[in-house]
Amino acid sequence: MNRVLPVLTVIGVIVVLWYAAAVWMNRTWVYDQAARDGATVSFAEMVPATLNQERPVLPTPHQVVTELVKSTFGMKVTSKKSLVYHGWVTLSATLLGFAIGTGAGILLAVGIIHNRAMDLSVMPWAIASQTIPILAIAPMIIVVLNSIGVQGLVPKAIISAYLSFFPVVVGMVKGLRSPDAMQLDLLKTYNATGGEVFGKLRLPSSMPYLFASLKVGIAASLVGAIVGELPTGAVAGLGARLLSGSYYGQTVQIWAALFAAALVAAALVAIVGVIEGRVLKRMGMAR
Amino acid sequence: MAPVIEAKGLDLVFQTADGPVHALKDVNLTVGKGEFVSFIGPSGCGKTTFLRCVAALEHPTGGTLTVNGMTPDQARQARAYGYVFQAAGLYPWRTIAGNIRLPLEIMGFSKAEQAERVERVLELVELAGFGKKFPWQLSGGMQQRASIARALAFDADILLMDEPFGALDEIVRDRLNEELLKLWARTEKTIGFVTHSIPEAVYLSTKIVVMSPRPGRITDIIDSPLPKERPLDIRDSREFIEIAHRVREGLRAGHGDEV
Ligand SMILES: Nc1ncnc2c1ncn2[C@@H]1O[C@H](COP(=O)(O)OP(=O)(O)OP(=O)(O)O)[C@@H](O)[C@H]1O
Ligand SMILES: [Mg+2]
Numbered sequence: 001m002n003r004v005l006p007v008l009t010v011i012g013v014i015v016v017l018w019y020a021a022a023v024w025m026n027r028t029w030v031y032d033q034a035a036r037d038g039a040t041v042s043f044a045e046m047v048p049a050t051l052n053q054e055r056p057v058l059p060t061p062h063q064v065v066t067e068l069v070k071s072t073f074g075m076k077v078t079s080k081k082s083l084v085y086h087g088w089v090t091l092s093a094t095l096l097g098f099a100i101g102t103g104a105g106i107l108l109a110v111g112i113i114h115n116r117a118m119d120l121s122v123m124p125w126a127i128a129s130q131t132i133p134i135l136a137i138a139p140m141i142i143v144v145l146n147s148i149g150v151q152g153l154v155p156k157a158i159i160s161a162y163l164s165f166f167p168v169v170v171g172m173v174k175g176l177r178s179p180d181a182m183q184l185d186l187l188k189t190y191n192a193t194g195g196e197v198f199g200k201l202r203l204p205s206s207m208p209y210l211f212a213s214l215k216v217g218i219a220a221s222l223v224g225a226i227v228g229e230l231p232t233g234a235v236a237g238l239g240a241r242l243l244s245g246s247y248y249g250q251t252v253q254i255w256a257a258l259f260a261a262a263l264v265a266a267a268l269v270a271i272v273g274v275i276e277g278r279v280l281k282r283m284g285m286a287r
Numbered sequence: 288m289a290p291v292i293e294a295k296g297l298d299l300v301f302q303t304a305d306g307p308v309h310a311l312k313d314v315n316l317t318v319g320k321g322e323f324v325s326f327i328g329p330s331g332c333g334k335t336t337f338l339r340c341v342a343a344l345e346h347p348t349g350g351t352l353t354v355n356g357m358t359p360d361q362a363r364q365a366r367a368y369g370y371v372f373q374a375a376g377l378y379p380w381r382t383i384a385g386n387i388r389l390p391l392e393i394m395g396f397s398k399a400e401q402a403e404r405v406e407r408v409l410e411l412v413e414l415a416g417f418g419k420k421f422p423w424q425l426s427g428g429m430q431q432r433a434s435i436a437r438a439l440a441f442d443a444d445i446l447l448m449d450e451p452f453g454a455l456d457e458i459v460r461d462r463l464n465e466e467l468l469k470l471w472a473r474t475e476k477t478i479g480f481v482t483h484s485i486p487e488a489v490y491l492s493t494k495i496v497v498m499s500p501r502p503g504r505i506t507d508i509i510d511s512p513l514p515k516e517r518p519l520d521i522r523d524s525r526e527f528i529e530i531a532h533r534v535r536e537g538l539r540a541g542h543g544d545e546v
Binding site (some may be wrong): 182183185186187188189190192196201203204251282283284285 | 342344363364367368369370372374376378379380388389393394403421422423
C-alpha cells in the first residue's frame with residue numbers, strides 16, 4: 001500500500017505536465033485558425049480547442065488512451081488497423097530474435113570461458129558490434145537477406161537478436177566465472193572434468209546473472225524488432241505503425257503505437273522477472 | 288607401518304609480483320596411519336599451503352612429498368583424501384543429501400550406492416533426517432558438519448581440514464570438536480587439521496605441528512601423551528596445560544626469530 005501512493009503521485013504529476021505541454025504546443029494551431037477566420041480567441045476558448053485536435057503536435061493523454069483502447073479492443077484482430085495485429089507481428093519477431101540472441105549469447109559465453117583465444121578475441125568484436133548504430137545496420141541486413149530470398153519474420157528477428165545477444169554474453173561470462181577459487185578447488189579434489197565443473201557448478205551459479213541479462217535482452221529485442229520494421233516499407237508491426245503515422249501526420253497513432261510498445265516491453269520484462277523469481281527461489285538463490 | 292604422509296625437505300616458493308614468497312622451507316614431517324595431526328602457527332606460516340600440497344592443489348618447488356606412498360597427484364586420482372575448507376561451500380541449489388551426493392556423482396557411484404552412502408555419512412555427522420533440507424535451512428555449524436559428511440562420503444582414508452570451525456562460535460566449536468574426535472575414533476581416518484586455536488589443537492591431536500612464518504617452517508613437533516579417550520574437561524588436566532604451554536613456547540620462539 002505504501003508503494004501505491006508515491007507511484008500514483010508520480011503518474012499524476014506526469015499527466016498534469018503532459019496536459020500543460022499539450023495545451024502549450026497545440027495552441028499555435030488554434031491561434032492560426034482564428035487568425036485565418038479573422039477572429040480572436042480568449043485563453044478560456046483556446047484551452048478546450050487544444051485538447052481534441054485531429055492532428056495535434058502533442059496528443060493529450062486521453063486521446064492516446066482512447067486511440068490505444070479503440071485500436072486494441074475495437075477492431076477485429078485481423079484488421080490492418082488493429083494494434084493487436086501489429087503488436088503480434090512485432091512480438092513474434094521479438095520472441096524469435098530473443099531466442100536466437102539468448103542462444104548465441106550463451107554459446108559465445110561458454111566459448112569465452114573455455115577457450116583462451118576466444119576469450120581474447122570475441123569480446124572486443126561483441127563490444128564493437130554494439131557501437132554501430134542499429135539504424136545503420138538494420139537496412140543492410142534487410143537488403144542482404146532479401147537478395148538471398150529471406151524476408152518477413154527472419155530478418156527482423158536477426159536484427160532483434162543482434163541487440164539482445166550482447167547483454168547475455170556479458171552477463172553469462174560474469175556468471176560462469178562467478179564460482180570462487182575454493183569451489184573450483186573442491187571439484188578439483190574430486191578429479192572432476194571440465195564438463196562436470198561446467199554442468200554442476202558454473203551453469204547453476206550463473207543463473208542470477210543470466211536472468212539479469214535476459215531482462216535487458218528482451219527489452220533490447222523489442223527495440224530491434226521495431227527498428228527492423230522501419231526499412232521494410234512499413235507493412236506491418238508496431239514499427240510500421242510508427243512510420244505510417246509519421247508519413248500521414250497521425251500523431252495520435254504514433255503515440256498510441258509508442259505506448260503499445262512500452263506496454264509490451266514492460267509485460268515482457270515482468271514475465272522474465274516472474275520466471276526469475278520462481279527459478280531462483282527454487283534454486284535457493286533468491287535475493 | 289608405512290607412513291601415510293611423508294614430507295622430506297619440502298620447499299615451496301611462490302613467484303609473486305612483489306618477488307618470491309618462501310611459503311614452505313625445508314619441511315620434514317611423517318604422519319602415520321590413524322594419526323590426528325594439527326598444524327598451528329601465525330597467519331602466513333604456510334599451514335594452508337602444506338595441506339594444499341598434500342592435496343595436490345599446489346606443487347612444491349623442492350623436496351619430496353608422498354601420500355600413501357604415491358605422489359600427491361596419484362593419491363588424488365586414487366581418492367586418498369577428502370578436503371574440508373573453512374567455508375562449508377554447500378551448493379544452495381542442492382539439498383543437503385544432494386550436496387553430499389556431489390562427489391559420488393562425479394566419481395561414478397551407482398544411484399543405490401549413492402543413497403546408501405549419503406544416509407551413512409549423515410548419521411556419522413549426526414545429521415540424520417536433514418538430507419531433504421536446503422543449506423539455508425541449517426545453522427552454520429550444521430552446514431560445516433554437512434561439508435565434513437561430503438568429504439567422508441567416498442571413503443577416503445585421509446581427511447584434510449583447513450580451519451573447518453574457524454568461522455563458528457566457541458560453544459558450537461566445542462561440540463563439533465567432541466564430535467570430530469568420536470568420528471575419528473569410529474572411522475580410524477588419518478586427519479590433518481589446521482587451526483589457530485591452541486586449546487583446539489591440544490584437545491584434538493595426537494601430533495601437534497608448530498609452524499612459524501617468513502619463511503614458513505616447522506619449529507616444533509609435539510607428540511601428545513593424552514589418551515585417545517578425551518572428555519571435554521581433560522582441558523583442565525595438568526598434562527593438557529603442559530602441552531598447551533609447550534605449544535605456546537614454540538609459537539613464541541618462532542616469532543622471536545623474526546624480530
Ligand atoms: N597462490 C599464492 N600465490 C602467492 N603467494 C601465496 C599463495 N598462497 C599463499 N601464498 C603466500 O604463502 C604464505 C603462506 O600462506 P598460507 O595461506 O599457507 O598461510 P596460512 O598459514 O594458511 O595462513 P592463515 O593462518 O592466514 O590461513 C603467505 O605469505 C601467503 O601470502
Ligand atoms: Mg590458511
